[in-house]
Structure formats: C-alpha cells, structure tokens
Amino acid sequence: MAVPLPLGRPVRVGIVGLGRIYDLTILGYRGNPDAEVVALCDLDVERLADRGTGWPDAARFSDLDAFLAADTDLVEVLVPTPFHCEVVCAALAAGHHVNVQKPMAVTLDEADRMIAAAAEADAHLRVMENFIFYEPLRVLREVVESGAIGPPAGLHMKMVATGNGGWEVPWETWEWYFQMAGKDRGILMYDDGWHKYSVARWLFGPVREVRGWVGRTEVGPGIVIDAPSTVAWEHTSGLRGTWDVTFAPDMLMRSDYYTNDERFEVTGRKGFVRVNRCTARGLQLPSVEVYADGELRGYHALDDDWGSSFRTQTRAPGLPAHGRGSGALVGQRGPGGAGLLPRCPRVLPPPGAGAPGRVTRSNRAQVSAVLMEVPAARPSSRYWVPVTRVRVTATQRSELAMRWWSTVRGSRAAPTASSCTTVLALARVRAGTASPTRPSRVR
Template sequence: MTFKVGIIGCGSIATHRHIPEYQHNEDAEIIAYCDIVKERSDELAEEFGGTSYSDYHELLANSEVEVVSICTPNYLHAEMTIAALQAGKHVLCEKPMATSLEDADAMIQAADNNGKMLMIGHNQRINEAHQQAKKDIADGKLGKIYSFKTTFGHPGPEGWSVDGPDSWFFDKKRAFIGAMGDLGVHKADLMRYILDTEFSEVGAMIETSAKKADVDDNAVLILKTENGIIGSLSASWAYNGQEDNSTIIYGEKGILKLNADDVDTYQFFGADGNIEKKQLGEIQTNDEEGQKNSHTIDAFIDALSENKTPICDGREGRASLNVIIKAINSAENKTITQV
C-alpha cells in the first residue's frame, strides 16, 4: 500500500528531512504541499509534482491525502494536528508536540476519537547506538544504573532555518521555548526511552546569553528518575565549532558512551577492564551529510503499514514535553520541581 502524503509547513525541517525521507520510502507518495509563504509550496509542487496550498484547511479537505507531516512553528502544532486528525488523516508532528500539556492532551484525544495514528518526531529513539543501549540496559549489561550525562548543542538554528536570524525559533510567541524545546526535549525523551523509566524531579538553570532572543539559548537540567537515577541534561544554541549530541551512562558494571565519538558511536568501558567499541551508524545532525540518518519517516510508515503503535506516540511525546515544562517551572521558581 502506498500512503498519500501532505506536507504542512515547507521550511527547513520539511525540505531537509521529511520530504527526502518520504521520497526514499517506496510506500509513501507526497501529493500536496502547504505553506503560508505560497512560493515555497509552489516551488516544491512544481519540482516534484503535486498540489500547492497556502491554507492548510484546503490541504486537509483533499480526500486523497491520508497522511500529513506537521512541520510548522511550535505554536501551530496542536491546532493543525487536531484539525488533521479530525479530517481523518494520520499525523506525524514535529517536536515539541505542543506548547502546553492541555494542548498535548487535546491532540491525544483527537487521535483516540478519530482512530488515527499520531506520532511525534523524536528521532533520537531510532538511532542505532541508542537502540543498542536500550537493549543492553534492559539485559543488565551495565548492572544498576547510577547516573548519566546527555547533551545536545550546536551554534543555533539561524544557520538551519529558512528564515535565518529572523527565524521563528527566536520568537517566544511562536516557539514557546528555545534550545530546550528545539534540543532539550529530544534528550529528555531519549533518556526516558533508554532507561525505561520516568523522571520524578527536575532542577533547571536557564539563560539567554548567546542570542538576541526572548527564549532560552542555554539550559542545564538536573534530573532524578523514579528509581533513583540522577543525571544532567544540557541543551544549547551556543556550541560554536562542533555539535555535541552525546550521552554517557554510568552503571555498576561499566560506562556506556553513545555518539561521543565520530567513528565508534557505541563504546562500552567495563569495570573489569573490557572495552567494546562499535560503529553503529551516525546520529542525525544539521550538517548536509548528517541529514540522511533519521529514519523517522520509515518508522512512521512502518507503523502505519503494520497497524502498530509508533515508536513515539502522543502519550510518549506528552511525557517528554512535561519534563521540559516542569524544568521551566523549576527555573522560574528557583526550586526543585516534581515532574
């Protein structure tokens, strides 16, 4: 079965990731593009074929469209996702899934009420090294887990966004949160996934020090899980010179380093002196060569084809958003916050 796809929002995340990934999936065909700047959707429709829209409601009224990707600024995610689900479309929504827990709940309810799939684009779950780590931890390779450090930082979205320094990423009304929403929510989701547990407490320090913006560009979170694992999460738009997308997990039987090395993306240093290194594929980056490593669309289409729960459904996306929202509360109130 070939799923007919509509793209809502034709900026960088769509043109660099969603569109090429759909094009490489033999079970998907993009037939519609929509952007408020219609020249963008016009160009894509002319280049690849399909219909161009400037009003997403018109795209959703196209009965041929079965699946949509929501690739718009954060504040539009809930509105557009709910409308798409109510129109009978399956939805892949970019992260963070919403700008409030209430909106996230409404999105989940819309998916349930209409019997349609909602997947959130937390692609770090799909990375090979992260998949291996999840399996190894579940199998007891590290023994009891004590702590972790996870980081996601790069120079900022102005080099990535189609609007450059004028990007919506820097506008609180449209973005809601900055580096924490762009990068930190990925790592909150990843640690929940790998450790297979929920966070119970968060303490956060958040700053805007590197960009002319009214959202955060540097954040450091201290997190504690329900079963007593403590760790740190850093998200930054001020890592100039080299992106850092690494995770280190400290356990009873050794240390696991994930995507901390450009070649050996999986490294295990055993307490007994044993060292294990594997090349398990590269993590996706904003660099041109790093665009091909997501497999998010493949995971979405596979879930649709097999009628199974996607790797990150709405409830999982909400739980990860909740961590970030509680981190904001922690920073504002200067106190440890219950998650």
C-alpha cells in the same frame, strides 16, 4: 472518520509546511514503497513551487482548507510549533491520520485538545521523535540492557550549541523560534530539549523529580539563548540523569545539519557506554564506545548519519506511514503531562519563590510538556525582551538577521539607519507600546 489502518496499499501522504525540517522528513518517503506523497501545502507560493519539483505528481496548495480536502490518508504537520494545535486538529477533523513534529504543543491544554481530536476522529496521532531511532543511541540502549556494563548507575548528556558550521536556516525560522523564547519556550531547553528528555525516558522510564538551572545569554537585541543551563532529574527507579548545555557562538562545528555537539553516556556499576556524536559530526572517534572489564571497545561501522534517523522513524513497522503495519496508538493523557510526553511531578519556581511544589490541577497548565518549565519571564527584567510584540518591516528583519549573525560569528557590522530603527522598535517593546504580531508559518 479516518481510514482504518493497515490499508493494504501505499499510504497517501500530504505534507503541510515546507521549511527547513521538510528536508529531513522527506528522507523517509523517498523510495518508500509503503507511502506516496500526493499533496504539498505552504503559504509561500515560491517555496511551494521549489519544493514541488521533488514530487512532480503531487498536488500543490497554498490554502490549508483546500489541502485538507485532498484525497490523503496521512498528514505530516511541519508548521511552526505555535500552529501545531490549530493544524493538527483541523487535519484530524478532516479525516486524516497525523504525524506532527516535536514539540507536540505550546501548552498542555493544546496537547489535550489534540489528543481529544484524535480520539473523536478515531485517528492515529503521532509525535515524531527521531533520536530514539538514531542507530548509535539504539546500540547504547542494547549495551545497557545486555548487562555488559553492570546495573546502570547514572545518565549524563552534554550539548554544546555552536554558532558556526552546518546548514543555513532561514531567518523566518529563527524569527518564530525567538518569538517562542519570549514565551519561555527556549530554543535549547524546550525545542531541542524534547529530544533529550525523550531519550532519557526511553532509556530509563518515568521521571519523578526535576531540578534545573536555566541561564540566559543575550546575543542580540531581544534575542536570548537559554544557556548555559543544567537540568537534573531522578527516574522512578532511583537512577539520576543530567543534561548540561553550553553556548559557544564562536566554535566551528562541522555538520550536515544543525551545529550541536552532543554526547550521551550511561555509567554502570562495572563500566560505561557512550555516544560521541549525534546531530553534528563532532569528535572523530567511534560513534559508540564501551568500557567494561578494563577494556575499551569501539563501534566503527554504525550508521551515524543523524539524517538517517528521520528515515528510520518514518519507516518503522506499525506506524501510520507504514501502510502494512498496525499503526501507532492514539495518544492518551497522563498525569502531569500529555500523551507520550514526559511527566513532571515537580516544577522549579523562579528564583526566590521557595522550594519546588507539587503539580496540582490548578497549576498544571503552567508546567511545560517537557521535563521542566523555564521560570516565567519577568517583563521588568533587563535580560529578557518579549520579541513577540515587535512589529518590524522586512528591512528591519534583515537588519536583525545581520546583527544576529554578526554577533554569533564574531564579525562587526557598522550601525545603519535601519539598525537604529530596529533598536527603537525594541525600546518600544520594553516600554510596552509595540503591537503584537503572529509568527511566520515557516519551520
């Protein structure tokens, strides 16, 4: 049984998974009087030692069971998405409250298991979503609710995924991302899409119908980006939204984080409000602009550092990491979705399969936990290689990384013996003779 909240003292926090997303998550704990990091866990002992320098008094573990036996109140789960269900359920069973990174799970069945585990342990389970704590987006919502642009008439989100600029992401992270893509959980539509779909529901409520056109761009052997893509939906209020995604691998986008050029715009009956940037620095314009009554007004003094939204979401009153609040509610299963996840009453089938059909008890497991499900991969398709079935050496992984960067950055690398081996390995996958491998537990 988890310790009841509030505690009347700082929350004792343990963090499992010390990959790239860790750098953003800890922003909410540095200098936080309501929480203290007392335990760290990662399978990579070198990474554990390096990250541990930031928390000299925290216990360090390379074994999950030993970590979960530590005296903590709350566990931050930052492991790759394929391991969310396993780690979250174990943490809840061990008597800890849990914050887990989005996406919540790979399947609805996993999400149901996590929610059931939280209910059984009488513990708080929260899926983290930083976009709704990003100040420019919060101002956009305030403008819409104020009526300054009139009744809202439409929502448009645009993103350009670029290949240059921003921070370095370890190859191990890209590896499991692309393994997920091989199971129709694309890096843009599914992983990043969680943010966009969450913003849409946060602004305008439940969704009743979704349409999508999901593209595929092969950028290397077995490496596919799910773009160009366009998703359109209708909220139960009748308001419609769109999300347009373009892949521009040669574009330089200055960013302290990921290199996504993102824009959000709500059009009203008498004007519009738009956010000009989010994750990356994007356009050097006011972060928020409002057009109404023939005048354009800009907001120049907002905290538009995307990293700040991670700090704000962790410290929000009433959430598990805020020891003096009441805690977040345990997730609950909703029709067509799980917990606080978006609902999808209709699903777009693969091309040629006919009109979209209603989600039923028999097919709901096939529906993504986000607004839409990417059409099922077709093993015979020459545009998709199930990279989860490749068993490669460290040398081959390095070569795959080199081929990836040479593709997205526009350079040209001469073929090597290793690259030829990698191509042969991928060819075996196409033939169905390669063995499966589990993704690396690094985010």
